Amino acid sequence: MKSFLWFCMGFLCIPFWGFSQETSKSIPKRIYTTNVLQGEAPKIDGIIDDESWNSVEWASDFIENRPDENTPPTEQTKFKIMYDAKFLYVAVRALDKNPEKIVKRLSRRDGFDGDWVEINIDSYHDLRSGFSFTVTAAGVKGDEFISNNGNNWDGSWNPIWYTKTSVDSEGWSAEMKIPFSQLRFGKSDEQIWGLQVQRRFFRKEERSTWQRIPLDAPGWVSEFGELHGLKNIIPQKQLEIQPFLLTQYDTYPEENGNPFRDGDDFSLNAGLDGKIGVTNDLTLDFTINPDFGQVEADPAAIALDGFQIFFREQRPFFVENKNIFDYQFANGQDNVFYSRRIGRNPQGFPNTQAQEFVNQPQNSTIIGAAKFSGKTKNGWSIGVLESVTGREFAEIDNNGTRRKELVEPLTNYFVGRLQKDFNERNTFIGGIFTATNRRLEDNLNFLHRSAYTGGLDFTHNWKDRTYYLQGNIVASHIEGSKEAIAATQNSLTHLFQRVDAGHVDVDPNRTSLTGTGGKLEFGKAGSGTWRYDAGVIWRSPELELNDIGFLRQADEVRQYANVRYQTTKSFGNFRRISARFSQFTTYDFEGNYNRIQYEINGNLRFLNNWWIDFGGAHKPRIFTNTFLRGGPRWRFSDENFGYAFFGTDERKKLRTSWGMVYSQAKQNNFRFFEVSGDVTYQPTNAMRISISPSYNNNPNKTQYVTEVNNNGTTRYILGDIDNQTLSAAIRFNYTINPNLSIQYYGEPFVSVGRYKDFKYVTNSIADNLNDRFYQYQPNEISFDTASNSYLVDEGADGNVNYSIGNPDFAFVQFRSNLVLRWEYIPGSELFLVWSQGTTGFGNTRNHILQSLDNQILGQQPENIFLMKFTYRFVL
Structure with missing residues (x-):
């Protein structure tokens, strides 16, 4: 402490x-x-x-x-x-x-x-x-x-x-x-x-x-x-209606015997977007059956730690005026409102038998959504969002006999945000309320029936806004069946079942959960060359936001402090110099001191507009409650990391940036090496081409694999992994005129993980790396090709105690979008889109480039051709 x-x-x-x-x-x-x-x-x-x-x-x-x-x-x-x-x-x-x-x-x-x-x-x-x-x-x-x-x-x-x-x-x-x-x-x-x-x-x-x-x-x-x-200007009430018409044709590899994968599909769709000025200050935006077909595909990603991956919102209806609904109550991506929950992938899966084929919907259909937002002259900021997603069914075929099973219920999402300016616009006080309500049926009792979140926030500026004090508090309440609440308690975000936790435990009879979180920060935002801030963040173990928000991990108290320096004049060979020192520590609600980190960063921008970013950190203490996913608290060895990036003048027709990140833990517990870059060439004022390759290698001697039961004793299995990831985002832009353009985006992605030297945890918080586990001897573990698993004979007495599924993987994906956009009159557009993609699993023993060749270049891709026409009526 x-x-x-x-x-x-x-x-x-x-x-x-x-x-x-x-x-x-x-x-x-x-x-x-x-x-x-x-x-x-x-x-x-x-x-x-x-x-x-x-x-x-x-x-x-x-x-x-x-x-x-x-x-x-x-x-x-x-x-x-x-x-x-x-x-x-x-x-x-x-x-x-x-x-x-x-x-x-x-x-x-x-x-x-x-x-x-x-x-x-x-x-x-x-x-x-x-x-x-x-x-x-x-x-x-x-x-x-x-x-x-x-x-x-x-x-x-x-x-x-x-x-x-x-x-x-x-x-x-x-x-x-x-x-x-x-x-x-x-x-x-x-x-x-x-x-x-x-x-x-x-x-x-x-x-x-x-x-x-x-x-x-x-x-x-x-x-x-x-x-x-x-x-004497009169506020003009806005009234705009924008219908759309969409035709879509899909082609994909045909699967023999699967009636849902016969090689192609055709669909016709229509919807409506609108904007109504209720007053000149407040606007109602609405959408009926929206389509987001022209939205760029999410980049591929692999999460070996098991946590959900945050993807930025790209759908126009939710992106516009996003700031009004934003409520980042803590650090990172934690937010009370995460719009990607609306229209999410269905969370249920049908019960099927052998030889049955399933047509699983990819997204929940947004029946309709509306936003009421704006700011009044007397300082009230208002944001209200209401959305309904429909019931989604998976269709199952059994030799021509078909049935449907519900995989996502009818769901209502609500977000209300209110903020008021005081003190000559130097003080702001606000609040937020969200609600998710589901009509649960059939086999969907594993979902929360309802989820509510409320929050209050404030900011106070003084001394010409040089200094500020801000804070917030949030409270969440979820309700559901015993099954649903038990699943939440056992989820990676909460882990109430942790074997060494004295402050939380799973109660299988609970039907609700209530938690809190918040933040308090003081800082200097202006005046002079120095800035600083310091604060405290907390998330109680029971806090749950993931029905309509984003919460990576609960059960944490975090203290942080930052000091920044920046020049305000160019001097010598530099246009600008900035530097930052930061520090943070974390605890859980039991009082365990889990982490401390010190970091320094710098940026140099030269007179010729070249630039350098660099930094490094020292992590003398790294404990995590989530690594063993319900097992005891785990200790990683001390870590040091550093990075350096440089870039040329971004105005030049040929420009580039490259950088490297390197991390090394004590006793070679793990390493991380990444090199990435970008090369952009603009041969004419109308054309721009860029490629952004990235390669990383992340070997780890103690990568979590699974847990098994050995005669009533839980074994937490680890392995030595060699994980390599290669990707390259390619972009091409050709602008015929400001209203007519062609854009291409494509990204191959390959991630290969190979495991060896399996072991199980013995003392998860030992100071010495080798004291934290026992590594199986060669005569205690063998690979069984027939079952694609490792057979473990502890003590080598000739009896197999348990097996470990082969965790090796080679994930390969390619996604691309080619979009022609024509704004034929202001606000009205025609989109022609060709999306192509392939996803597969390669041979883990192949070289990473060989997986790229076999699974992308050597496979028939899936294609989506669509045309979207919109017309914006201004009434």
């Missing part, structure tokens, strides 16, 4: 250290006063020659933000803003003495490549959220919703707006036409909005801004200038 006591003392001292730090001087807010449009609306063609632009003045005097903050930029920029009853009009003139050197690279929407300008609008004027509209010199649009004072930029937000650009002898110019219906603001005779205009001068990788924002500022949106003069 010594480290924990030291932390508590340091935590109490940090505020005094923080107040002694130098604070930046307040920067005066610049004000741009707009005016109502006079005469005809300007033609949006990128040429600022319309008479109406004369009704407003130019704003200029931009200041460099990066790399040399608060110095004159290489080239100046100026802009004008005017408005009418329905639109905000923006004109930007980006001066350039060498217009022939302006970089005009094409990409899909939100590409942000080449020279660009952007306007950020905080129409709520809450000093922490905003709307960003970007246009490149090539005319490519970008739009993002800004939240968390600039720490989160959500590129999934795709409003309807209009823009064009033009290059002339003075540089390049842009015109924008932004409908008020795409913004959110309250009713007022005269509006005051936050405003920022930023330019990227590509040749020098230079950023300049209209409102100066020091690099040591505590945020982005809070430092904006102001837009005045918006008088």
Whole structure:
């Protein structure tokens, strides 16, 4: 507990250290006063020659933000803003003495490549959220919703707006036409909005801004200038309907005798997405029978530790405005709401007999979903999400006789999020509530009948947002059959059955479980070159979020502290230098001191825009409650790891980055070596090709295999594994124009694991590695080819005590997507998609490249051809 006591003392001292730090001087807010449009609306063609632009003045005097903050930029920029009853009009003139050197690279929407300008609008004027509209010199649009004072930029937000650009002898110019219906603001005779205009001068990788924002500022949106003069504008209620029509044709290897795998399938589907502005502040988004066929496939992954794998959300309906529903109450990916639970793979499997064939659905059908979200003028942030997924049946065929079995019940998911701003937008208090309710039938009593989660959170900023204190608490309650609750207690997340745990045990008669978790953190977010934070996180053993959230492991108390340094000016050969030192310790709720880690990281960015990332960590204590999956607490030997990555100038047509990670444990308990890289080539402004290979080797002398019973004694079996993984993500992008593009993504993935030198645990927490296990002698273990298992004869007395299934594996997968996207009018799209994939298991004795050849190049793939047509009605 010594480290924990030291932390508590340091935590109490940090505020005094923080107040002694130098604070930046307040920067005066610049004000741009707009005016109502006079005469005809300007033609949006990128040429600022319309008479109406004369009704407003130019704003200029931009200041460099990066790399040399608060110095004159290489080239100046100026802009004008005017408005009418329905639109905000923006004109930007980006001066350039060498217009022939302006970089005009094409990409899909939100590409942000080449020279660009952007306007950020905080129409709520809450000093922490905003709307960003970007246009490149090539005319490519970008739009993002800004939240968390600039720490989160959500590129999934795709409003309807209009823009064009033009290059002339003075540089390049842009015109924008932004409908008020795409913004959110309250009713007022005269509006005051936050405003920022930023330019990227590509040749020098230079950023300049209209409102100066020091690099040591505590945020982005809070430092904006102001837009005045918006008088008597009427909030526009948004009403958009977007139906879609989808045709899909699948081909795959035919399986003899399987009526569900006859070689091809055809389907026709339709659905509807909509957006209704209930008020100008609050929007209702809904979807009926959504389709996500054009979404990029998840990357392949293998988890030898048994834990669930976190995949990022890619489905447009759930990605848009995700920040409103986000509630990361702890560290890592733990979140009260994990939208991938909605539409998940069915959790049940049918009872089948030999010679029966099964058609198992891949996902739960989302019958419908709706989101009600937004922010009111008086500081209320509101988010409500409701979704229903339908009953899913597996179809079983027995010599032509068919039956259906339920594998996923009708399920209702609800998420409600509320937050209120106080104290001149420096204090936020909020809460969240989630509910999952299932209509359980047939053989699905192993699922929770209901699951509820509630949480409260707060953030308080002071001293011009330099310092902050934030925290949250969550509570969960699940209900279900005795079978369901017992399964939860025995799951890897909880492990109440742990043989050496004195604070938890499995109660087979329980029908509910209630737990808590939370976080408390203090930190310095701005002013000067130093930042720091420290905090405590806890998750009680009973906490359970995985019905609609994501929780990797319960039963933990974690203390952490971080100190960061960053330069605010370029000097010598460096544009920027940053470094971080971090430390954390963990305990379980029984008081076991499980882990401590010290880590240091650094980043160097040179004047030529090459960069280096490096770091390392020391782990003098590593105990884990989950390694033996219900067995006793396990000790890993002390570990040290380090990494180093470098990259060339990301603006160049040929660019690359490479790096290495190496880890080594004491007594060679385990090692980890990984090398990965990326090579990108852009032969023309319209075409980009990249490949990102990765190889890792992870040998481990004590990899968990299984547990067996030996005459009433549990044996926890380990093995010496040599695990190698090889993958390479390949991407090709060709942009014909900003609204028409072709994209390809493909990734072969091979992971091979070979085991030897089997052993069983004797003293799981011994200091010496060899005292933790007993390794079978050659005459005690033999491989039986017929059963594909190892036969164990402890003591070599001629009697087989038990067997161990062969754990060797060679998993091979290839996934690819080829997508043609055409936005034929703003907001309406046509997708043509070809997805191809193959999954198989190779020979574990083959070389890893041989598995790639046999199982990918030598197999007939599965193909999906689909066409999706959407039309966006703006009413």
